[in-house]
């Protein structure tokens with residue numbers, strides 16, 4: 001089974017990248033399952049019901065998220081109704097939405113695929129322990145399917161790497177998101193878990209992690225609050241393709257994707 005996982009979709013340019021580039025990429029890579037992080041898909045922060053529906057209609061099977069999932073209030077009810085949009089599972093238990101989605105369809109040959117989403121705790125927010133949350137989730141989903149993908153939305157590479165090692169052999173892939181900068185450390189760990197610290201983003205490369213570069217440079221220099229406007233120049237899709245053995249759930253390979261979509 002070939003799984004394509006795309007990095008954070010940044011605002012309108014990120015959505016345009018998906019609209020223009022996804023079907024070609026899916027064909028090139030022969031992807032069966034498409035997962036994308038959508039927590040910045042609305043104006044660079046948060047996601048709305050309309051945007052989630054739009055991305056799902058473009059062929060994304062599961063949208064993962066992160067620390068900005070609740071930025072837009074209108075998403076609260078939607079998260080209760082739409083299981084294909086995930087919240088990080090280690091938010092407090094009574095927050096809206098689900099952190100796990102298990103599905104099967106024609107493209108998966110009726111095999112069940114489990115996707116779950118967690119946030120790290122270092123330099124982000126006070127989430128519940130992602131390691132203990134992973135244990136709990138894996139204990140029930142591994143009874144249903146060996147094909148398990150984690151989007152670990154976290155700031156620091158050390159926490160992500162620790163999660164990769166912690167889950168090696170227990171899940172098919174631990175894929176990092178959130179920094180918007182693709183790392184070059186993709187590999188299959190010794191017990192069969194595909195790992196990359198961060199897959200990067202879908203959106204404008206002439207920017208500082210998606211925001212207009214002038215705004216962020218100014219912000220670093222004078223430290224005054226600024227409105228973060230999304231850039232729209234040199235737009236790329238970043239992601240990873242993971243080849244998974246359907247029987248064992250172990251990864252055969254992981255490959256980085258970095259592809260220019262439009263100027």
Ligand SMILES: [Fe+2]
Nearest residue numbers: 066067068178
């Ligand atoms: Fe994030």
